[in-house]
Amino acid sequence: MKINKLRLLYGKEFWQELEELIKNSQERVFVISAYVNKDSYLWLQSLIPKNVFSLLLCREDSGYIPDCALTVSKNSLHGKLYLVDDAIIIGSQNLANFGKEGEYNIRLNFSEEMATAFLYQALLKIIENEDIASEPVDATFLEFFSDECPFCGNAPLPDPFTITSCPVYDYPGFVSEADCSALAGEEGGCKYCCPENKKPLGEIYACDNAGCGLGINSETLSLVYHAITPPTNEMKQKAREFLRLYNFIAQKRSDSSDIIKKLDLIGKVYKTSIQRDEFNFIDKF
Secondary structure (H helix, E strand, C coil), X not given: CCCCEEEEEECHHHHHHHHHHHHCCCCEEEEEXXXXXXXXXXXXXXXXXXXXXXXXXXXXXXXXXXXXXXEECCCCCCCEEEEECCEEEEECCCECCCCCCCCEEEEEECXXXXXXXXXXXXXXXXXXXXXXXXXXXXXXXXXXXXXXXXXXXXXXXXCHHHCEECCCCCCCEEXXXXXXXXXXXXXCCCCCCCHHHCCECCCEEECCCCCCCEEEECCCCCEEEECCCCCCHHHHHHHHHHHHHHHHHHHHCCCHHHHHHHCCCCCHHHHCCCCCCCCHHHHHC
């Protein structure tokens, strides 16, 4: 891993650095702060360029909570993290400027993918003790499948009404028409099956064998897997962590799918290690 920039920020240096970063931001500003002061929040918002996405996550007992903020219980968050494009500042400074000189922070610069993975791991840890299930996933999650697989980024995706069961494998395994065509014999199925025994599964939004083989049943809103090459238990667990994060945001905001996109959490980021081994997560990118 290459860190392009690392700098210790002490006292008011933090505010000077944050101001410069935000004024020059181009894509995203995401602040995680246990406590927030109204004046500091409004100051920060005044610096963000017009077309840059911004979001705040704070504790439910923060002194000030904007209507648009994500909140977590007081036992879930004490840390502070400021993401501005691909720069991250972590340390002791809440988004509350009371002129204290004893606060210290570190600025780190990564590639965009690394910064996103860093943020993703932090979010998974923050919501670890929140009362949120991964399934059923909020129905708005299905919107992602119109463009690409939200788990791995594969595109194009099969028509959700052409997904079927595979006679050779037990449900919940699924196959797409493209999967079967790739192995098709004269009877329209692979050599192991009778095509007439394939059963339509209804409306399944899925990534087929060309990608990760993960999907969502639109009726149950639960995770389903590819029949022929199913994902490992580890990948299923990582997928559920991703769905749990989505449900957390969806419970707080009606624009959850837009938030996930703006933070660049769509695609292969879900493969990030949930074990948080020493920087091993970067091997996934």
